[in-house]
Each structure stands twice: as C-alpha cells, then as structure tokens.
Amino acid sequence: MIRETNEWLTFERRFQQIIQLSNHTVGQNRLVYSPNWIAAQSALIRFGQQIGLTVMVDNYGNVYLDLPGKDDQVIATGSHMDTVIDGGKYDGLYGVLGGLQAINALKNRLGTPQHTLRLISFSEEEGSRFNITFSGSKYYALHQSVTALTDADGISFEQARSQAVKQLQSLPNVIAKRPAIPASFTELHIEQGPRLITSHDQIGLVSGIVGQRRWTVTVQGESNHAGTTPMNERHDALQAAVTMISSLNQHAHQLSDNLTFTVGQLNVSPNTSNVIPGTVTFTIDARHADDHVLDVFEQSINTTEHQLADSQIKVHFKRYVKDSPATFDTTLLSQNELIAQQLGLTSRVMTSGAGHDSYVVNQVSPTTMIFVPSEGGISHAPNEFTQPADLKAGIALLMASLQAQAY
Ligand code: HGY
C-alpha cells in the first residue's frame, strides 16, 4: 500500500499545486491549451524531472514521463489534464498524478524496471473547448489530426495548439517527440457515478465503455418584436427547440431506461428579453451500451424536425461524435481482479458510462481501467469528491499492476 509517509504527502502537495492553478469561478477550469492548462502541464513536467523521469511532449501537447527500463517495451498509465468548465478536482487529474505516484513509488522501492514505465498526461479528453473529444489520445494512438475547429471565442484549434505546445516544448530538458504506442495501458480514474458507493466496493474493474454520440443542433426561426408580433405570426426558435428537446427526452425514456440523453449547452440569439429568439443552438449527448438503441434514437432525432407545427422553422443537426461501445482487455482485467484480492480490496467488474482516453488507446494496445468511488456519484461538478482512503487504494492497485507487468 502507499505508505503514510512523505510519499502520500507528496501526492497531496502535487495535487493541491495543480488544483490552485486551475480554480475558476466555482470549479476546475483547465480547458485545453488555456493558460491554466499550460501551467498544469508545466507543473507536471517539473514533477517528473524532480524524480528523474525523462520528459517528452508531442505536437498536440500530450506529456510523456518515462522511467526507462532495461528493454524498450513500454508499460503505460495515465489520463487527461483538461477539465469541463467549473468541473471537479479529480476527473483526469487523479489518474495523471496517481500514475506518477505509482511510478515514483516503484522507482523508490525497486529501481530500474525491465520494461519502461510511462505516464501519459493526454492534452484533451472532454471536448469542452472545441467540438472534438479525445484529440490528444487520438493524435498519440491513432495518429489522427484535428481539422479546422474554433472555440466559442473564434480562436482556432491550430492557433491555440501551436502556441501552447511551443511553450511546453521550449521548457528545459523537454524532448519534442510522439513516442510509440505501449504494450499495455491502464487508466486510473474516478467512477463519476453512484455504483461503487451503492455496492460499497473500493475498486471498479472496467470491462468496457458504453457507446456515445454527440450533436450540435441549430434551430432557425425569425427574430421579431416581443410586444407587437401576434402569437400566431411568430417563428420562435426557442419555443421550437423546447418542443423538440422535450419530445426527444420523452422518446429516450421510452426507448430504454439505460439510454442517457443530455442537453448540456443551449444558446439563444439574440438573447434579449424583448426580442423573439431567431436562432437557438443546443447540444445533444446520448449514450447506451447497445449501438442499435443509439441508431433508433438517431432516427427519431431526424424525424422531430417534421413534427414541428411551424414549417418556416428550419432545423440542422450535425453529429460530431459517434463512438461505438468498447470492450477492454480481459487478461489485464483478470490480473487486476487477482491483485485487488491479494491487496484485500473489495472490487466489482463494471462498464463505464463516461468516455475516457482508454476508449481510444484500446484500439491499438491492450487497455484496462481502474475506478475508485465518487462520493454521492457526483462528477463534472465542483463538489466531485473521493475519500483519501479510496484514492490510496486505487494507486496501490495501479502500482501493483504496473509492478507485475514491468518488473
Ligand atoms: O463526458 C465524458 O464522458 C467524459 O467525462 N469526458
């Protein structure tokens, strides 16, 4: 287990340092390539160099900290550094600093491993600044690049990326490089849901991830005067959006209890109290373990436009995420199940309702995830919290799993 000595205090110190760097109005705010994000990745590079790891940064700002082994096979762990807006403290960051802690502890106890141990801090996972998810792990694992995208302020992905990467790659003793894919990848992450707390298990061993699709929807009506336009002569984009959203919500419930349907973002234009909204844009996030259910739901999205009473209202859907359900490596999972028992940790096998970089790395390398409980099942919110004892248990299991693979 992680000793109560300065090792744990070091983890907490590193954790607090990065949390301080990223506090927003109420929660964490480390949008990819933002100053907070650059400061956090720079702090991680410093932490890695302080313990003698070699540091690589690739052209998307993924940070790689290596403990070189006797041969060049790589056993990797890691997670992501970006957050949602006003997010929690643990989503992503726990897996990055927990992975560093595990590698640091193994180095202290066992010295040079047979295989290289790598910590990866992926640049972006959430899709909370640009309309794309997993851009960092897709660049590393799939060699995929991002096409032209701009954020809400009109800043291009390319401009934000090149400026931020230039800063990181110009730090002392940083090698500008995208290393090869690993022989295995294990991501330590909070569950972000209520199941471990409900079942009173300390550890979640993740067998796979549900399918996920995201759309941006544009509803085009006609702006007009709020006081002089008769109710039967309006083309109110917001009323149309509300009608569509509530009928889609109803349809999602009818299709399956396990189909999650979320409208997280909604913008009204011109967003003025005495003007009938002319344009409304909103997002849809839909997830389910069965791609067929998502297909049926997607068909219903396309038909809601025709259900609108006002034919003058135009609706445009643009899907920007379509990820099918994924199954993780069973050998790594069974190995972790055994190790958890040996460590006296209670565990359960489960799927993930949240997306993760592991979804991408799993396409090229044997991958598994280790979950720890989220108090109250809360995540993507400032009161996201995990008990220190649970944080330690997750790191101890990760450490033993990496030791079994790399030494
Ligand atoms: O949205 C998700 O599922 C993840 O937290 N990015």
Ligand code: MN
């Ligand atoms: Mn995450």
Ligand code: MN
């Ligand atoms: Mn997240």
Ligand code: MN
């Ligand atoms: Mn993730």
